[in-house]
Amino acid sequence: MHLSVVGLGKLGACAAACFAAKGFDVIGVDIDREAVSAINKGRAPIYEPRLQALMEAARPRLRASQDYRDAIQESDVSFLIVPTPSMDDGQFSSRFVEDALGQLAAALKESSKDYHLLALSSTVSPGTTDRTLIPLVEAVSGRRLNTGFGMCYNPEFIALGTVISDFLNPDLVLIGESNDFAGEQLVKIYEGVCENRPHVARMSIVSAEVAKLSINAYVTMKISFANTLATICEAIPGADIDAITTALGADRRIAPHYLKGGLSYGGPCFPRDNRAFVAFAREHQQDAVLAKATDAVNQTQVAHIVTKILGYLGSRTDRSVAVLGLAYKANTPVIEESAGVRIVEALLKEDVAIVAYDPIALDSARERFGDKIRYASSMRECFARSSLCVITTTADQFRTISAADIVHNPTTIVDCWRILRPALLDDRVQYVALGKSTVCPQ
Ligand SMILES: NC(=O)c1ccc[n+]([C@@H]2O[C@H](COP(=O)([O-])OP(=O)(O)OC[C@H]3O[C@@H](n4cnc5c(N)ncnc54)[C@H](O)[C@@H]3O)[C@@H](O)[C@H]2O)c1
The missing domain is CATH 3.40.50.720 (NAD(P)-binding Rossmann-like Domain)
Structure with missing residues:
Protein backbone atom coordinates (compact mmCIF):
# COMPACT_ATOMS: atom_id res chain seq x y z
CA MET A 1 0.00 0.00 0.00
CA SER A 204 -18.45 5.29 13.79
CA ILE A 205 -16.64 8.45 12.80
CA VAL A 206 -18.51 10.66 15.27
CA SER A 207 -17.84 8.19 18.12
CA ALA A 208 -14.12 8.37 17.36
CA GLU A 209 -14.25 12.18 17.33
CA VAL A 210 -15.91 12.15 20.76
CA ALA A 211 -13.50 9.48 22.06
CA LYS A 212 -10.44 11.52 21.03
CA LEU A 213 -11.59 14.61 22.91
CA SER A 214 -12.78 12.58 25.89
CA ILE A 215 -9.43 10.86 26.34
CA ASN A 216 -7.59 14.16 26.56
CA ALA A 217 -10.29 15.70 28.78
CA TYR A 218 -9.95 12.70 31.11
CA VAL A 219 -6.13 12.78 31.17
CA THR A 220 -6.11 16.51 31.98
CA MET A 221 -8.62 15.83 34.78
CA LYS A 222 -6.16 13.30 36.23
CA ILE A 223 -3.33 15.82 36.02
CA SER A 224 -5.37 18.51 37.76
CA PHE A 225 -6.40 16.03 40.46
CA ALA A 226 -2.76 15.10 41.12
CA ASN A 227 -1.78 18.78 41.15
CA THR A 228 -4.51 19.57 43.69
CA LEU A 229 -3.21 16.73 45.84
CA ALA A 230 0.36 18.04 45.54
CA THR A 231 -0.73 21.46 46.76
CA ILE A 232 -2.59 19.95 49.72
CA CYS A 233 0.48 17.85 50.60
CA GLU A 234 2.58 21.01 50.85
CA ALA A 235 0.43 22.06 53.81
CA ILE A 236 0.85 18.74 55.66
CA PRO A 237 4.24 18.09 57.26
CA GLY A 238 5.29 14.52 56.51
CA ALA A 239 2.92 14.06 53.56
CA ASP A 240 4.72 12.93 50.41
CA ILE A 241 2.94 13.42 47.08
CA ASP A 242 5.03 10.77 45.31
CA ALA A 243 4.29 8.08 47.89
CA ILE A 244 0.60 8.93 47.66
CA THR A 245 0.30 8.99 43.85
CA THR A 246 2.35 5.79 43.54
CA ALA A 247 -0.22 4.10 45.77
CA LEU A 248 -3.10 5.62 43.78
CA GLY A 249 -1.55 4.53 40.50
CA ALA A 250 -1.19 0.95 41.66
CA ASP A 251 -4.98 0.70 41.75
CA ARG A 252 -6.02 -0.59 38.32
CA ARG A 253 -9.09 1.62 38.35
CA ILE A 254 -6.77 4.65 38.37
CA ALA A 255 -3.43 3.67 36.68
CA PRO A 256 -0.16 5.54 37.28
CA HIS A 257 0.25 7.72 34.19
CA TYR A 258 -0.19 11.50 34.34
CA LEU A 259 -0.53 11.33 38.10
CA LYS A 260 2.78 12.86 39.11
CA GLY A 261 1.62 16.03 40.83
CA GLY A 262 3.61 19.05 39.71
CA LEU A 263 3.10 21.92 37.33
CA SER A 264 0.14 22.73 35.13
CA TYR A 265 -0.25 20.98 31.77
CA GLY A 266 0.42 22.97 28.60
CA GLY A 267 1.42 22.51 24.99
CA PRO A 268 -0.55 22.55 21.76
CA CYS A 269 -3.10 19.84 22.70
CA PHE A 270 -4.15 19.36 26.32
CA PRO A 271 -5.35 22.88 27.20
CA ARG A 272 -7.30 23.38 24.00
CA ASP A 273 -8.68 19.83 23.86
CA ASN A 274 -10.03 20.29 27.37
CA ARG A 275 -11.70 23.59 26.41
CA ALA A 276 -13.03 22.02 23.21
CA PHE A 277 -14.65 19.31 25.31
CA VAL A 278 -16.42 22.02 27.33
CA ALA A 279 -17.55 23.72 24.11
CA PHE A 280 -18.72 20.42 22.63
CA ALA A 281 -20.77 19.67 25.75
CA ARG A 282 -22.23 23.18 25.65
CA GLU A 283 -23.26 22.69 22.04
CA HIS A 284 -25.33 19.76 23.28
CA GLN A 285 -26.80 21.74 26.21
CA GLN A 286 -24.55 20.04 28.78
CA ASP A 287 -22.36 21.70 31.37
CA ALA A 288 -19.00 19.86 31.49
CA VAL A 289 -18.28 20.90 35.08
CA LEU A 290 -15.41 18.43 35.53
CA ALA A 291 -13.59 19.73 32.45
CA LYS A 292 -14.18 23.33 33.53
CA ALA A 293 -12.80 22.58 37.00
CA THR A 294 -9.81 20.86 35.40
CA ASP A 295 -9.01 24.03 33.48
CA ALA A 296 -9.56 26.21 36.57
CA VAL A 297 -7.12 24.06 38.61
CA ASN A 298 -4.63 24.31 35.77
CA GLN A 299 -4.77 28.10 35.91
CA THR A 300 -4.49 28.13 39.72
CA GLN A 301 -1.45 25.89 39.70
CA VAL A 302 0.70 28.57 38.07
CA ALA A 303 -0.62 31.24 40.46
CA HIS A 304 0.24 28.92 43.35
CA ILE A 305 3.86 28.43 42.29
CA VAL A 306 4.28 32.15 41.58
CA THR A 307 3.03 32.99 45.09
CA LYS A 308 5.49 30.47 46.45
CA ILE A 309 8.39 31.95 44.48
CA LEU A 310 7.49 35.48 45.60
CA GLY A 311 7.41 34.18 49.18
CA TYR A 312 10.98 32.91 48.86
CA LEU A 313 12.04 36.11 47.16
CA GLY A 314 10.63 37.97 50.17
CA SER A 315 12.42 41.22 50.82
CA ARG A 316 15.70 40.15 49.16
CA THR A 317 17.54 42.96 47.44
CA ASP A 318 18.27 40.58 44.55
CA ARG A 319 14.88 40.54 42.80
CA SER A 320 15.90 37.99 40.18
CA VAL A 321 14.72 34.47 39.47
CA ALA A 322 16.34 31.89 37.23
CA VAL A 323 13.81 29.77 35.36
CA LEU A 324 15.18 26.46 34.13
CA GLY A 325 12.78 25.12 31.52
CA LEU A 326 10.56 27.15 29.19
CA ALA A 327 9.23 24.39 26.94
CA TYR A 328 5.89 22.89 27.96
CA LYS A 329 7.76 19.64 28.64
CA ALA A 330 11.22 18.14 28.24
CA ASN A 331 12.69 17.34 24.81
CA THR A 332 10.69 19.79 22.74
CA PRO A 333 11.25 23.41 21.68
CA VAL A 334 7.48 24.09 21.90
CA ILE A 335 6.59 26.69 24.55
CA GLU A 336 2.86 27.05 23.81
CA GLU A 337 0.91 27.46 27.09
CA SER A 338 3.92 26.17 29.00
CA ALA A 339 4.07 26.54 32.77
CA GLY A 340 7.59 28.01 32.48
CA VAL A 341 6.41 30.77 30.16
CA ARG A 342 3.38 31.52 32.31
CA ILE A 343 5.57 31.70 35.43
CA VAL A 344 7.93 34.12 33.65
CA GLU A 345 5.00 36.29 32.52
CA ALA A 346 3.56 36.44 36.05
CA LEU A 347 6.94 37.25 37.62
CA LEU A 348 7.64 40.00 35.09
CA LYS A 349 4.39 41.63 36.22
CA GLU A 350 5.85 41.63 39.75
CA ASP A 351 8.99 43.40 38.47
CA VAL A 352 11.13 40.34 39.00
CA ALA A 353 14.16 40.10 36.69
CA ILE A 354 14.30 36.79 34.85
CA VAL A 355 17.22 34.79 33.59
CA ALA A 356 16.07 31.74 31.64
CA TYR A 357 17.60 28.57 30.32
CA ASP A 358 16.24 25.63 28.38
CA PRO A 359 18.25 22.93 26.58
CA ILE A 360 16.29 23.35 23.31
CA ALA A 361 13.55 25.97 23.66
CA LEU A 362 15.60 29.16 23.98
CA ASP A 363 14.99 30.27 20.38
CA SER A 364 11.22 29.94 20.85
CA ALA A 365 11.54 31.86 24.13
CA ARG A 366 13.51 34.64 22.43
CA GLU A 367 10.71 35.06 19.90
CA ARG A 368 8.22 35.34 22.74
CA PHE A 369 10.05 37.54 25.24
CA GLY A 370 12.65 39.42 23.18
CA ASP A 371 14.77 41.56 25.51
CA LYS A 372 12.32 41.45 28.42
CA ILE A 373 14.34 38.65 29.99
CA ARG A 374 17.97 37.44 29.90
CA TYR A 375 18.92 34.14 28.35
CA ALA A 376 21.58 31.96 29.91
CA SER A 377 23.71 29.63 27.84
CA SER A 378 24.03 27.07 30.62
CA MET A 379 22.53 25.99 33.93
CA ARG A 380 25.65 27.22 35.67
CA GLU A 381 25.11 30.72 34.29
CA CYS A 382 21.61 30.64 35.79
CA PHE A 383 23.00 29.79 39.20
CA ALA A 384 25.58 32.55 38.81
CA ARG A 385 22.98 35.16 37.91
CA SER A 386 20.39 34.34 40.56
CA SER A 387 20.18 32.80 43.99
CA LEU A 388 16.63 31.57 43.38
CA CYS A 389 16.13 28.93 40.68
CA VAL A 390 12.90 27.28 39.59
CA ILE A 391 12.99 24.01 37.65
CA THR A 392 9.89 23.62 35.49
CA THR A 393 10.56 20.58 33.27
CA THR A 394 12.07 17.15 33.68
CA ALA A 395 14.88 17.72 31.14
CA ASP A 396 17.66 15.16 31.77
CA GLN A 397 20.24 17.91 32.09
CA PHE A 398 18.44 19.38 35.10
CA ARG A 399 18.55 16.05 36.91
CA THR A 400 22.34 16.33 37.13
CA ILE A 401 22.33 19.54 39.20
CA SER A 402 24.72 19.17 42.12
CA ALA A 403 26.65 21.26 44.64
CA ALA A 404 29.25 21.92 41.93
CA ASP A 405 26.71 24.06 40.03
CA ILE A 406 25.84 26.27 42.99
CA VAL A 407 27.40 29.73 43.09
CA HIS A 408 25.57 31.77 45.72
CA ASN A 409 25.29 31.03 49.39
CA PRO A 410 22.43 30.65 50.12
CA THR A 411 20.67 29.44 46.96
CA THR A 412 17.02 28.42 46.87
CA ILE A 413 15.97 25.78 44.34
CA VAL A 414 12.27 25.21 43.70
CA ASP A 415 12.02 21.80 42.06
CA CYS A 416 8.54 21.52 40.55
CA TRP A 417 8.89 17.86 39.53
CA ARG A 418 11.20 16.66 42.36
CA ILE A 419 13.88 15.53 39.93
CA LEU A 420 16.98 16.63 41.86
CA ARG A 421 18.81 14.35 44.24
CA PRO A 422 19.06 16.40 47.45
CA ALA A 423 22.04 14.23 48.48
CA LEU A 424 24.04 15.82 45.63
CA LEU A 425 23.43 19.32 47.01
CA ASP A 426 25.08 20.86 50.06
CA ASP A 427 23.99 23.06 52.94
CA ARG A 428 24.21 26.24 50.87
CA VAL A 429 21.02 25.07 49.16
CA GLN A 430 17.53 25.50 50.44
CA TYR A 431 15.77 22.77 48.49
CA VAL A 432 12.04 23.24 47.96
CA ALA A 433 10.14 20.33 46.38
CA LEU A 434 6.66 21.07 45.07
CA GLY A 435 4.22 18.64 46.68
CA LYS A 436 6.12 18.42 49.96
CA SER A 437 5.92 20.68 52.97
CA THR A 438 8.75 23.18 53.43
CA VAL A 439 8.68 26.12 55.81
CA CYS A 440 8.88 29.30 53.78
CA PRO A 441 10.84 32.08 55.52
CA GLN A 442 8.77 35.27 55.69
N1 LIG B 1 1.51 18.16 17.81
C1 LIG B 1 0.86 17.37 18.63
O1 LIG B 1 1.32 17.07 19.75
C2 LIG B 1 -0.47 16.76 18.21
C3 LIG B 1 -0.94 15.65 18.92
C4 LIG B 1 -2.17 15.09 18.56
C5 LIG B 1 -2.92 15.70 17.56
N2 LIG B 1 -2.44 16.81 16.91
C6 LIG B 1 -3.27 17.41 15.88
O2 LIG B 1 -2.66 17.24 14.61
C7 LIG B 1 -2.93 18.37 13.80
C8 LIG B 1 -1.62 18.93 13.29
O3 LIG B 1 -0.85 19.33 14.41
P1 LIG B 1 0.70 19.65 14.27
O4 LIG B 1 1.15 19.92 15.66
O5 LIG B 1 1.39 18.63 13.47
O6 LIG B 1 0.62 21.03 13.45
P2 LIG B 1 1.82 21.86 12.83
O7 LIG B 1 1.36 23.26 12.83
O8 LIG B 1 3.10 21.51 13.50
O9 LIG B 1 1.91 21.32 11.31
C9 LIG B 1 0.88 21.44 10.40
C10 LIG B 1 1.44 21.37 8.99
O10 LIG B 1 0.33 21.42 8.07
C11 LIG B 1 0.71 22.26 6.99
N3 LIG B 1 -0.51 22.75 6.33
C12 LIG B 1 -1.36 23.73 6.72
N4 LIG B 1 -2.37 23.84 5.84
C13 LIG B 1 -2.15 22.92 4.88
C14 LIG B 1 -2.84 22.56 3.71
N5 LIG B 1 -3.98 23.15 3.34
N6 LIG B 1 -2.32 21.59 2.93
C15 LIG B 1 -1.16 20.97 3.27
N7 LIG B 1 -0.47 21.27 4.38
C16 LIG B 1 -0.96 22.23 5.18
C17 LIG B 1 1.55 23.35 7.61
O11 LIG B 1 2.36 24.01 6.64
C18 LIG B 1 2.36 22.53 8.64
O12 LIG B 1 3.56 22.03 8.07
C19 LIG B 1 -3.75 19.34 14.65
O13 LIG B 1 -5.12 19.14 14.43
C20 LIG B 1 -3.39 18.91 16.06
O14 LIG B 1 -4.41 19.23 16.98
C21 LIG B 1 -1.21 17.33 17.20
Missing part, protein backbone atom coordinates in the same frame (compact mmCIF):
# COMPACT_ATOMS: atom_id res chain seq x y z
CA HIS A 2 1.28 3.47 -0.88
CA LEU A 3 0.56 6.25 1.58
CA SER A 4 0.46 10.03 1.52
CA VAL A 5 0.63 12.41 4.46
CA VAL A 6 -0.83 15.88 3.96
CA GLY A 7 0.62 18.33 6.50
CA LEU A 8 4.27 17.76 7.42
CA GLY A 9 4.43 19.53 10.77
CA LYS A 10 5.16 18.31 14.28
CA LEU A 11 2.94 15.26 13.93
CA GLY A 12 2.78 14.80 10.14
CA ALA A 13 6.55 14.77 9.53
CA CYS A 14 6.94 12.09 12.20
CA ALA A 15 4.04 10.04 10.86
CA ALA A 16 5.44 10.18 7.31
CA ALA A 17 8.91 9.13 8.52
CA CYS A 18 7.50 6.29 10.63
CA PHE A 19 5.38 4.94 7.75
CA ALA A 20 8.38 5.07 5.38
CA ALA A 21 10.74 3.55 7.95
CA LYS A 22 8.32 0.62 8.25
CA GLY A 23 8.49 -0.03 4.52
CA PHE A 24 5.60 1.96 3.03
CA ASP A 25 6.22 4.21 0.05
CA VAL A 26 5.23 7.63 1.30
CA ILE A 27 4.59 10.94 -0.38
CA GLY A 28 4.27 13.97 1.88
CA VAL A 29 2.35 17.07 0.80
CA ASP A 30 2.58 20.47 2.41
CA ILE A 31 1.90 24.06 1.35
CA ASP A 32 5.13 25.06 3.08
CA ARG A 33 7.92 24.97 0.48
CA GLU A 34 10.62 24.76 3.15
CA ALA A 35 9.09 21.67 4.78
CA VAL A 36 8.82 19.97 1.38
CA SER A 37 12.36 20.87 0.41
CA ALA A 38 13.75 19.72 3.78
CA ILE A 39 12.13 16.31 3.41
CA ASN A 40 13.39 15.93 -0.14
CA LYS A 41 16.89 16.66 1.11
CA GLY A 42 16.50 14.07 3.87
CA ARG A 43 16.34 16.72 6.60
CA ALA A 44 13.75 16.79 9.39
CA PRO A 45 11.54 19.88 8.89
CA ILE A 46 10.95 20.22 12.65
CA TYR A 47 12.81 19.22 15.80
CA GLU A 48 11.72 15.96 17.37
CA PRO A 49 14.00 13.37 19.00
CA ARG A 50 14.80 10.40 16.67
CA LEU A 51 13.16 12.06 13.64
CA GLN A 52 16.37 12.89 11.75
CA ALA A 53 17.75 9.36 12.08
CA LEU A 54 14.43 7.88 11.04
CA MET A 55 14.26 10.15 8.00
CA GLU A 56 17.70 9.07 6.89
CA ALA A 57 16.74 5.40 7.22
CA ALA A 58 13.45 6.04 5.38
CA ARG A 59 14.83 8.31 2.68
CA PRO A 60 14.50 6.02 -0.32
CA ARG A 61 10.79 5.59 0.41
CA LEU A 62 9.92 9.15 1.41
CA ARG A 63 9.52 12.17 -0.82
CA ALA A 64 7.48 15.36 -0.59
CA SER A 65 5.57 17.64 -2.93
CA GLN A 66 3.42 20.75 -2.90
CA ASP A 67 1.00 19.19 -5.36
CA TYR A 68 -2.05 17.41 -3.95
CA ARG A 69 -2.44 15.52 -7.23
CA ASP A 70 0.71 13.58 -6.34
CA ALA A 71 -0.94 12.39 -3.14
CA ILE A 72 -3.95 11.08 -5.04
CA GLN A 73 -2.01 9.58 -7.95
CA GLU A 74 0.86 8.05 -6.00
CA SER A 75 -0.95 6.68 -2.96
CA ASP A 76 -3.95 4.59 -1.91
CA VAL A 77 -4.50 6.29 1.44
CA SER A 78 -4.03 9.96 2.39
CA PHE A 79 -3.57 10.93 6.04
CA LEU A 80 -4.54 14.56 6.75
CA ILE A 81 -2.56 16.11 9.58
CA VAL A 82 -3.03 19.85 9.12
CA PRO A 83 -3.64 22.42 11.89
CA THR A 84 -7.04 22.91 13.48
CA PRO A 85 -6.64 26.15 15.44
CA SER A 86 -8.95 26.85 18.37
CA MET A 87 -11.65 29.47 17.90
CA ASP A 88 -12.84 31.93 20.55
CA ASP A 89 -15.64 29.60 21.69
CA GLY A 90 -13.18 26.71 22.23
CA GLN A 91 -14.25 24.71 19.17
CA PHE A 92 -11.68 23.77 16.51
CA SER A 93 -11.63 25.56 13.20
CA SER A 94 -11.64 23.10 10.30
CA ARG A 95 -10.67 25.69 7.69
CA PHE A 96 -7.23 24.16 6.95
CA VAL A 97 -8.72 20.66 6.84
CA GLU A 98 -11.38 21.93 4.41
CA ASP A 99 -8.70 23.60 2.24
CA ALA A 100 -6.64 20.43 2.06
CA LEU A 101 -9.63 18.11 1.58
CA GLY A 102 -11.04 20.39 -1.11
CA GLN A 103 -7.76 20.15 -3.02
CA LEU A 104 -7.57 16.38 -2.60
CA ALA A 105 -11.18 16.06 -3.71
CA ALA A 106 -10.47 18.17 -6.81
CA ALA A 107 -7.53 15.89 -7.64
CA LEU A 108 -9.78 12.90 -7.05
CA LYS A 109 -12.32 14.28 -9.52
CA GLU A 110 -9.65 14.34 -12.24
CA SER A 111 -8.23 10.95 -11.32
CA SER A 112 -9.14 7.74 -13.13
CA LYS A 113 -8.69 5.73 -9.92
CA ASP A 114 -11.76 3.91 -8.64
CA TYR A 115 -11.24 4.55 -4.96
CA HIS A 116 -9.09 6.45 -2.45
CA LEU A 117 -9.14 6.42 1.36
CA LEU A 118 -9.00 9.72 3.25
CA ALA A 119 -7.89 9.39 6.90
CA LEU A 120 -8.19 12.49 9.04
CA SER A 121 -5.78 12.69 11.98
CA SER A 122 -6.20 16.37 12.86
CA THR A 123 -8.20 17.01 16.01
CA VAL A 124 -11.70 18.20 15.07
CA SER A 125 -14.86 19.10 16.94
CA PRO A 126 -17.19 16.08 17.08
CA GLY A 127 -19.61 16.04 14.15
CA THR A 128 -17.29 17.92 11.77
CA THR A 129 -16.51 14.97 9.48
CA ASP A 130 -20.11 13.83 8.90
CA ARG A 131 -21.60 17.34 8.84
CA THR A 132 -19.00 19.22 6.79
CA LEU A 133 -16.08 17.19 5.47
CA ILE A 134 -17.79 14.24 3.78
CA PRO A 135 -20.35 16.50 2.01
CA LEU A 136 -17.44 18.71 0.88
CA VAL A 137 -15.51 15.80 -0.65
CA GLU A 138 -18.66 14.45 -2.32
CA ALA A 139 -19.53 17.86 -3.78
CA VAL A 140 -16.05 18.65 -5.11
CA SER A 141 -15.05 15.17 -6.31
CA GLY A 142 -18.46 14.22 -7.70
CA ARG A 143 -17.94 10.83 -6.01
CA ARG A 144 -20.05 9.03 -3.41
CA LEU A 145 -18.82 8.02 0.03
CA ASN A 146 -17.85 4.33 0.26
CA THR A 147 -17.85 3.83 -3.49
CA GLY A 148 -15.53 6.50 -4.95
CA PHE A 149 -13.75 7.22 -1.67
CA GLY A 150 -13.67 6.09 1.95
CA MET A 151 -13.33 8.25 5.05
CA CYS A 152 -11.82 7.53 8.47
CA TYR A 153 -11.19 9.62 11.55
CA ASN A 154 -7.90 8.39 12.97
CA PRO A 155 -6.38 10.64 15.64
CA GLU A 156 -2.97 9.93 17.14
CA PHE A 157 -2.14 9.96 20.84
CA ILE A 158 1.38 11.28 20.91
CA ALA A 159 3.29 13.74 23.07
CA LEU A 160 5.92 16.05 21.62
CA GLY A 161 9.38 14.87 22.66
CA THR A 162 8.30 11.22 22.34
CA VAL A 163 6.30 11.35 19.09
CA ILE A 164 8.21 8.58 17.34
CA SER A 165 8.06 6.03 20.14
CA ASP A 166 4.43 6.96 20.90
CA PHE A 167 3.53 6.55 17.22
CA LEU A 168 5.25 3.19 16.91
CA ASN A 169 4.01 1.88 20.27
CA PRO A 170 0.52 3.26 20.86
CA ASP A 171 -1.76 2.00 23.64
CA LEU A 172 -4.67 2.51 21.31
CA VAL A 173 -5.35 2.74 17.59
CA LEU A 174 -8.61 4.65 17.30
CA ILE A 175 -10.48 4.30 14.02
CA GLY A 176 -13.75 5.98 13.14
CA GLU A 177 -14.77 4.44 9.82
CA SER A 178 -17.24 5.22 7.06
CA ASN A 179 -17.55 1.48 6.46
CA ASP A 180 -15.85 -1.80 7.31
CA PHE A 181 -13.59 -1.75 4.24
CA ALA A 182 -12.19 1.70 5.08
CA GLY A 183 -11.46 0.69 8.68
CA GLU A 184 -9.88 -2.57 7.56
CA GLN A 185 -7.41 -0.66 5.36
CA LEU A 186 -6.19 1.34 8.37
CA VAL A 187 -5.95 -1.78 10.53
CA LYS A 188 -3.62 -3.33 7.93
CA ILE A 189 -1.45 -0.22 7.87
CA TYR A 190 -1.10 -0.13 11.66
CA GLU A 191 -0.30 -3.86 11.73
CA GLY A 192 2.71 -2.96 9.59
CA VAL A 193 3.68 0.10 11.63
CA CYS A 194 3.17 -0.68 15.32
CA GLU A 195 6.00 -2.34 17.18
CA ASN A 196 3.61 -3.41 19.93
CA ARG A 197 0.14 -4.94 19.81
CA PRO A 198 -2.14 -2.02 20.64
CA HIS A 199 -5.83 -2.18 21.35
CA VAL A 200 -7.65 -1.35 18.10
CA ALA A 201 -10.95 0.45 18.67
CA ARG A 202 -13.21 0.68 15.62
CA MET A 203 -16.41 2.67 15.63
